[in-house]
Amino acid sequence: MTGAAWATGLVTLLGIGVVFGTDAFCALVMRPALARVDEASLTSVMGNVHRYGDVRMPAPGVAGLVGSAVVAVLAALADRGSAAVLAGIALVLLVVWLVLYARISAPINRRLTAAADRGETPADARALQAGWDRIIVLRAALQGAALLGIAAALVLL
Template identity: 50%
Template structure:
C-alpha cells in the first residue's frame, strides 16, 4: 500500500512541479530576452495580463507539488534515500516560493493593475528587471525540486 501511495504522490509532485519548472525555465531562457525588445507599454500589457491569469491559476500547481513532496518525506522510510531526495525537492520548491512571494508577486500585482487600468508605469522597465533578477534562483530551485523528485522515484524502485 505504501508503494502505491508513494507512487501516486510522486506522480502528483512531478506533474505539478513540472508545470512550475517549465514556466520558470521558459521565462529565464526565452521570455526575459524576448521582453527586452518590446516597448514599455507592450511589456506592461503583456506581463500584466500574463500575471493576471497566472497568479490565479498557477498556485494550484505549486501547492500540489509542495504538499505531495512534503507527504513523500513522511511516507518514505525515515532516513531513506527517497526521504532525503523528497527533502531536496521540498527545499527547491521552498526556494522558488520564497523568491516568488518576496520579489515576483508584488511586481505581478503592480503590472496587473497597470494593465487593467491601461497605463504604463514610468518604472515599467525597472519593475521587469527586478522580476527578471530572481528568475535564475526560481529556475534553479525548481531544477532542484524536479531532480529531487526524479531521484526519489528512482530510489523507490
C-alpha cells in the same frame, strides 16, 4: 506504502514540472523577448500574463510543494531513508522558491497587472521587469533541482 508514495510522487512530478517549465520558458524566451519591446507593450503583456498566471499557477505549485512533503513522509514510513531525504531536499528547494516568489515576484506581478487594468504604463516599468527578471533563472533552477530530487526519490522507492 511505497505504492502511495509513488502515486503521490507522480502527481508531484507533474506539479513541479508545470512550474519548472513555466519558469524556464520565462527565463529562456520571455526575458529576452521583453527586452525588445517598448514599456507600454511590456506592461500590457506581462500584466495580463500575471493576471492569469497568478490565478492558475498555484494549483500545480501546491501539488509540487505538498506532494514533496507527503513523499518525504511516506518514504520515511516505508524505511526508504534516501528517498525521504531527497524528497525533503526537494521540499526545501520549493519553500525557498515560494519565499522568493512571494517577496520579489508577486509584488511586481500585482503592480504590472494593476497598471495593465488601468491602461497605464508605470514610469518604472522596465525596472519592475528587471527586478522580476533578476530571479527568474534562480527560480527555474530551484524548480529544476526539486524536479530531479523527486525523480531520484521515486527511483529509490
